[in-house]
Amino acid sequence: MKLDLLTTLRQQNPVVFNIANFVTVQDVANGLNAVGASPIMSAEVAEADQMIAIAGAVCLNLGTLTTTQVNQMQIVGRLANERQLPIVFDPVAVGAVPYRLQVAQDLLATIQMTVIRGNAGEIAALAGVDWQAKGIDAGNGSGDVVAIAKACAQKYHCVIVLSGPTDVITDGTQVAKVHNGTELFQLHVGSGDLLSSIVAAFTAVQSDAPFDAAQTACLVLAGTGELVAKQFTAPRPGTFAADLIDKLHLVTVSELTEVADYED
Ligand SMILES: Nc1ncnc2c1ncn2[C@@H]1O[C@H](COP(=O)(O)OP(=O)(O)O)[C@@H](O)[C@H]1O
Protein backbone atom coordinates (compact mmCIF):
# COMPACT_ATOMS: atom_id res chain seq x y z
CA MET A 1 0.00 0.00 0.00
CA LYS A 2 1.57 3.27 -1.14
CA LEU A 3 0.08 5.81 1.26
CA ASP A 4 2.93 8.20 0.46
CA LEU A 5 1.11 8.82 -2.81
CA LEU A 6 -1.15 11.12 -0.79
CA THR A 7 1.84 13.38 -0.15
CA THR A 8 2.77 13.25 -3.84
CA LEU A 9 -0.81 14.10 -4.79
CA ARG A 10 -0.83 17.13 -2.51
CA GLN A 11 2.53 18.30 -3.89
CA GLN A 12 1.55 17.85 -7.54
CA ASN A 13 -2.08 19.04 -7.27
CA PRO A 14 -3.08 17.28 -10.53
CA VAL A 15 -5.91 18.58 -12.68
CA VAL A 16 -8.75 16.03 -12.83
CA PHE A 17 -11.12 16.55 -15.76
CA ASN A 18 -14.60 15.27 -14.86
CA ILE A 19 -17.58 14.62 -17.04
CA ALA A 20 -19.81 14.57 -13.98
CA ASN A 21 -23.43 13.92 -13.14
CA PHE A 22 -25.60 16.87 -12.09
CA VAL A 23 -26.58 15.31 -8.74
CA THR A 24 -23.21 15.19 -7.01
CA VAL A 25 -21.01 17.47 -9.07
CA GLN A 26 -20.29 19.96 -6.28
CA ASP A 27 -19.47 17.27 -3.72
CA VAL A 28 -17.05 15.75 -6.19
CA ALA A 29 -15.39 19.11 -6.97
CA ASN A 30 -15.04 20.00 -3.29
CA GLY A 31 -13.87 16.51 -2.31
CA LEU A 32 -11.18 16.56 -4.98
CA ASN A 33 -10.09 20.03 -3.96
CA ALA A 34 -9.98 19.10 -0.29
CA VAL A 35 -7.85 15.98 -0.78
CA GLY A 36 -5.31 17.97 -2.84
CA ALA A 37 -6.31 17.66 -6.48
CA SER A 38 -7.54 20.35 -8.87
CA PRO A 39 -11.02 19.58 -10.23
CA ILE A 40 -12.41 20.87 -13.50
CA MET A 41 -15.80 19.94 -14.93
CA SER A 42 -16.80 20.35 -18.56
CA ALA A 43 -19.93 19.62 -20.58
CA GLU A 44 -18.73 21.20 -23.86
CA VAL A 45 -17.36 18.92 -26.54
CA ALA A 46 -15.75 21.84 -28.42
CA GLU A 47 -13.22 22.31 -25.63
CA ALA A 48 -12.43 18.58 -25.23
CA ASP A 49 -9.00 18.86 -26.81
CA GLN A 50 -7.99 21.80 -24.63
CA MET A 51 -9.32 20.14 -21.48
CA ILE A 52 -7.33 17.01 -22.22
CA ALA A 53 -4.23 19.15 -22.78
CA ILE A 54 -4.34 20.50 -19.22
CA ALA A 55 -5.57 17.36 -17.41
CA GLY A 56 -3.60 14.75 -15.49
CA ALA A 57 -6.50 12.28 -15.57
CA VAL A 58 -10.09 12.00 -16.72
CA CYS A 59 -13.17 10.70 -14.87
CA LEU A 60 -16.23 9.74 -16.93
CA ASN A 61 -19.40 9.43 -14.82
CA LEU A 62 -22.53 7.96 -16.40
CA GLY A 63 -24.85 9.21 -13.61
CA THR A 64 -27.09 11.60 -15.56
CA LEU A 65 -26.18 10.64 -19.10
CA THR A 66 -27.62 12.32 -22.18
CA THR A 67 -26.96 11.49 -25.84
CA THR A 68 -24.92 14.70 -26.12
CA GLN A 69 -22.90 13.81 -23.04
CA VAL A 70 -22.23 10.24 -24.20
CA ASN A 71 -20.95 11.65 -27.52
CA GLN A 72 -18.69 13.97 -25.50
CA MET A 73 -17.43 10.96 -23.52
CA GLN A 74 -16.61 9.10 -26.75
CA ILE A 75 -14.54 12.03 -28.01
CA VAL A 76 -12.85 12.75 -24.67
CA GLY A 77 -12.09 9.04 -24.25
CA ARG A 78 -10.49 8.80 -27.68
CA LEU A 79 -8.36 11.91 -27.07
CA ALA A 80 -7.30 10.66 -23.64
CA ASN A 81 -6.32 7.28 -25.08
CA GLU A 82 -4.29 9.00 -27.83
CA ARG A 83 -2.39 11.02 -25.18
CA GLN A 84 -2.12 8.04 -22.80
CA LEU A 85 -3.96 9.94 -20.10
CA PRO A 86 -5.51 7.74 -17.38
CA ILE A 87 -9.31 7.37 -17.58
CA VAL A 88 -11.57 6.26 -14.72
CA PHE A 89 -15.09 5.16 -15.66
CA ASP A 90 -18.02 5.19 -13.20
CA PRO A 91 -20.88 3.12 -14.69
CA VAL A 92 -23.65 4.48 -12.46
CA ALA A 93 -26.72 2.18 -12.30
CA VAL A 94 -25.78 -0.11 -15.19
CA GLY A 95 -26.92 -3.00 -12.99
CA ALA A 96 -30.46 -1.60 -12.80
CA VAL A 97 -31.07 0.12 -16.15
CA PRO A 98 -30.41 -1.95 -19.31
CA TYR A 99 -30.13 1.20 -21.49
CA ARG A 100 -27.20 2.33 -19.37
CA LEU A 101 -25.56 -1.08 -19.62
CA GLN A 102 -25.70 -0.82 -23.41
CA VAL A 103 -24.25 2.72 -23.33
CA ALA A 104 -21.45 1.54 -21.02
CA GLN A 105 -20.69 -1.43 -23.27
CA ASP A 106 -20.54 0.87 -26.32
CA LEU A 107 -18.09 3.18 -24.53
CA LEU A 108 -16.00 0.23 -23.38
CA ALA A 109 -15.88 -1.11 -26.94
CA THR A 110 -14.05 1.98 -28.18
CA ILE A 111 -12.28 3.47 -25.14
CA GLN A 112 -9.57 1.71 -23.18
CA MET A 113 -10.38 2.59 -19.56
CA THR A 114 -7.58 2.61 -17.00
CA VAL A 115 -9.89 1.89 -14.07
CA ILE A 116 -13.60 1.07 -13.80
CA ARG A 117 -15.00 1.93 -10.36
CA GLY A 118 -18.47 0.73 -9.41
CA ASN A 119 -20.44 -1.00 -6.71
CA ALA A 120 -21.07 -4.77 -6.82
CA GLY A 121 -24.29 -4.42 -8.86
CA GLU A 122 -22.54 -2.30 -11.49
CA ILE A 123 -19.39 -4.40 -11.79
CA ALA A 124 -21.45 -7.63 -11.89
CA ALA A 125 -23.55 -6.22 -14.76
CA LEU A 126 -20.41 -5.34 -16.75
CA ALA A 127 -18.96 -8.77 -16.02
CA GLY A 128 -22.20 -10.42 -17.22
CA VAL A 129 -23.02 -11.88 -13.80
CA ASP A 130 -26.57 -11.89 -12.31
CA TRP A 131 -26.98 -9.54 -9.34
CA GLN A 132 -30.03 -7.85 -7.76
CA ALA A 133 -28.91 -4.22 -8.15
CA LYS A 134 -31.26 -1.45 -7.02
CA GLY A 135 -31.10 1.93 -8.74
CA ILE A 136 -27.76 3.58 -8.01
CA ASP A 137 -27.05 1.11 -5.19
CA ALA A 138 -25.49 -2.35 -5.12
CA GLY A 139 -28.80 -3.83 -3.89
CA ASN A 140 -29.28 -7.28 -2.42
CA GLY A 141 -27.22 -9.42 -4.76
CA SER A 142 -24.84 -12.02 -3.52
CA GLY A 143 -21.84 -13.71 -5.04
CA ASP A 144 -18.08 -13.89 -4.99
CA VAL A 145 -17.12 -10.23 -5.41
CA VAL A 146 -13.45 -11.06 -5.92
CA ALA A 147 -14.26 -13.47 -8.76
CA ILE A 148 -16.67 -10.94 -10.31
CA ALA A 149 -14.13 -8.11 -10.12
CA LYS A 150 -11.38 -10.30 -11.61
CA ALA A 151 -13.65 -11.43 -14.46
CA CYS A 152 -14.52 -7.79 -15.21
CA ALA A 153 -10.84 -6.74 -15.16
CA GLN A 154 -9.94 -9.54 -17.57
CA LYS A 155 -12.89 -8.70 -19.86
CA TYR A 156 -12.00 -5.00 -20.14
CA HIS A 157 -8.22 -5.23 -19.64
CA CYS A 158 -8.18 -2.65 -16.89
CA VAL A 159 -8.12 -2.24 -13.12
CA ILE A 160 -11.46 -2.77 -11.37
CA VAL A 161 -12.46 -1.15 -8.10
CA LEU A 162 -15.55 -2.94 -6.78
CA SER A 163 -16.54 -0.81 -3.79
CA GLY A 164 -18.70 -1.66 -0.80
CA PRO A 165 -18.21 -2.64 2.85
CA THR A 166 -14.90 -4.02 1.55
CA ASP A 167 -13.37 -2.44 -1.55
CA VAL A 168 -11.91 -5.02 -3.94
CA ILE A 169 -9.18 -3.77 -6.27
CA THR A 170 -7.85 -6.01 -9.03
CA ASP A 171 -6.05 -5.94 -12.35
CA GLY A 172 -7.36 -9.41 -13.16
CA THR A 173 -4.42 -11.15 -11.48
CA GLN A 174 -3.42 -9.26 -8.35
CA VAL A 175 -6.12 -8.57 -5.76
CA ALA A 176 -6.11 -6.05 -2.91
CA LYS A 177 -8.85 -5.35 -0.37
CA VAL A 178 -9.58 -2.29 1.76
CA HIS A 179 -11.77 -3.08 4.76
CA ASN A 180 -12.04 0.47 6.09
CA GLY A 181 -15.19 2.57 5.78
CA THR A 182 -18.43 3.45 7.49
CA GLU A 183 -22.09 2.74 6.71
CA LEU A 184 -22.55 6.53 6.61
CA PHE A 185 -21.10 6.45 3.09
CA GLN A 186 -24.27 4.67 1.99
CA LEU A 187 -26.45 7.40 3.52
CA HIS A 188 -24.70 10.11 1.53
CA VAL A 189 -25.46 10.15 -2.21
CA GLY A 190 -22.27 10.71 -4.14
CA SER A 191 -19.78 8.68 -2.09
CA GLY A 192 -19.11 6.43 -5.05
CA ASP A 193 -18.78 9.34 -7.47
CA LEU A 194 -16.25 10.95 -5.16
CA LEU A 195 -14.30 7.69 -4.90
CA SER A 196 -14.14 7.41 -8.70
CA SER A 197 -12.78 10.94 -9.03
CA ILE A 198 -10.27 10.41 -6.20
CA VAL A 199 -9.10 7.25 -7.98
CA ALA A 200 -8.60 9.42 -11.08
CA ALA A 201 -6.55 11.91 -9.03
CA PHE A 202 -4.24 9.14 -7.81
CA THR A 203 -3.84 7.67 -11.31
CA ALA A 204 -2.68 11.14 -12.40
CA VAL A 205 0.29 10.94 -10.00
CA GLN A 206 0.94 7.20 -10.53
CA SER A 207 -0.07 6.66 -14.16
CA ASP A 208 2.31 3.72 -14.66
CA ALA A 209 0.75 1.76 -11.76
CA PRO A 210 -3.05 2.22 -11.69
CA PHE A 211 -3.48 -0.83 -9.43
CA ASP A 212 -1.38 0.90 -6.75
CA ALA A 213 -3.08 4.25 -7.35
CA ALA A 214 -6.55 2.73 -6.99
CA GLN A 215 -5.70 0.96 -3.73
CA THR A 216 -4.35 4.14 -2.20
CA ALA A 217 -7.42 6.10 -3.30
CA CYS A 218 -9.72 3.53 -1.66
CA LEU A 219 -7.82 3.64 1.61
CA VAL A 220 -7.67 7.45 1.65
CA LEU A 221 -11.43 7.86 1.19
CA ALA A 222 -12.63 4.90 3.28
CA GLY A 223 -10.09 5.53 6.06
CA THR A 224 -10.96 9.23 6.21
CA GLY A 225 -14.68 8.42 6.38
CA GLU A 226 -14.02 5.98 9.19
CA LEU A 227 -12.06 8.59 11.15
CA VAL A 228 -14.95 11.05 10.76
CA ALA A 229 -17.62 8.49 11.74
CA LYS A 230 -15.72 7.61 14.92
CA GLN A 231 -16.53 11.08 16.24
CA PHE A 232 -20.30 10.57 15.89
CA THR A 233 -22.68 9.29 18.56
CA ALA A 234 -25.60 9.11 16.07
CA PRO A 235 -25.72 8.64 12.27
CA ARG A 236 -25.80 12.15 10.75
CA PRO A 237 -25.39 11.86 6.97
CA GLY A 238 -25.52 15.62 6.36
CA THR A 239 -22.88 16.42 8.94
CA PHE A 240 -20.86 13.42 7.72
CA ALA A 241 -20.71 14.88 4.21
CA ALA A 242 -19.45 18.24 5.46
CA ASP A 243 -17.02 16.73 7.95
CA LEU A 244 -15.72 14.34 5.28
CA ILE A 245 -14.67 17.29 3.11
CA ASP A 246 -12.91 18.92 6.09
CA LYS A 247 -11.14 15.70 7.03
CA LEU A 248 -10.05 14.95 3.45
CA HIS A 249 -8.14 18.23 3.66
CA LEU A 250 -6.68 17.65 7.13
CA VAL A 251 -6.01 13.90 7.24
CA THR A 252 -2.36 12.88 7.52
CA VAL A 253 -0.53 9.84 6.20
CA SER A 254 0.21 8.77 9.78
CA GLU A 255 -3.49 8.97 10.82
CA LEU A 256 -4.39 6.81 7.82
CA THR A 257 -1.55 4.40 8.54
CA GLU A 258 -2.89 3.95 12.05
CA VAL A 259 -6.48 3.20 10.96
CA ALA A 260 -5.57 1.24 7.80
CA ASP A 261 -7.17 -2.20 7.50
CA TYR A 262 -6.26 -3.78 4.15
CA GLU A 263 -4.86 -6.80 2.34
CA ASP A 264 -2.50 -6.39 -0.60
N1 LIG B 1 -21.43 -0.75 4.30
C1 LIG B 1 -20.32 -0.02 4.14
N2 LIG B 1 -19.41 0.02 5.13
C2 LIG B 1 -18.29 0.72 4.98
N3 LIG B 1 -17.97 1.46 3.88
C3 LIG B 1 -18.83 1.44 2.85
C4 LIG B 1 -20.03 0.70 2.91
N4 LIG B 1 -20.67 0.86 1.74
C5 LIG B 1 -19.91 1.66 0.98
N5 LIG B 1 -18.79 2.02 1.64
C6 LIG B 1 -17.75 2.93 1.11
O1 LIG B 1 -18.43 3.95 0.42
C7 LIG B 1 -17.67 4.42 -0.70
C8 LIG B 1 -18.56 4.43 -1.92
O2 LIG B 1 -18.80 3.11 -2.32
P1 LIG B 1 -20.20 2.56 -2.80
O3 LIG B 1 -21.27 2.87 -1.81
O4 LIG B 1 -19.97 1.11 -3.13
O5 LIG B 1 -20.42 3.35 -4.16
P2 LIG B 1 -21.77 3.83 -4.85
O6 LIG B 1 -22.14 5.08 -4.10
O7 LIG B 1 -21.37 4.10 -6.26
O8 LIG B 1 -22.77 2.72 -4.71
C9 LIG B 1 -16.44 3.53 -0.76
O9 LIG B 1 -15.36 4.24 -0.18
C10 LIG B 1 -16.81 2.32 0.12
O10 LIG B 1 -15.66 1.78 0.74
Ligand SMILES: Cc1ncsc1CCOP(=O)(O)O
Ligand atom coordinates in the same frame (compact mmCIF):
# COMPACT_ATOMS: atom_id res chain seq x y z
C1 LIG C 1 -28.99 9.82 -7.37
C2 LIG C 1 -28.32 9.80 -8.68
N1 LIG C 1 -29.07 9.70 -9.82
C3 LIG C 1 -28.32 9.69 -10.91
S1 LIG C 1 -26.67 9.82 -10.58
C4 LIG C 1 -26.96 9.87 -8.92
C5 LIG C 1 -25.85 9.97 -7.93
C6 LIG C 1 -25.10 8.67 -7.79
O1 LIG C 1 -24.12 8.80 -6.79
P1 LIG C 1 -23.35 7.60 -6.11
O2 LIG C 1 -23.36 6.43 -7.03
O3 LIG C 1 -21.97 8.12 -5.93
O4 LIG C 1 -24.03 7.32 -4.80
Ligand SMILES: [Mg+2]
Ligand atom coordinates in the same frame (compact mmCIF):
# COMPACT_ATOMS: atom_id res chain seq x y z
MG1 LIG D 1 -22.31 5.03 -7.76
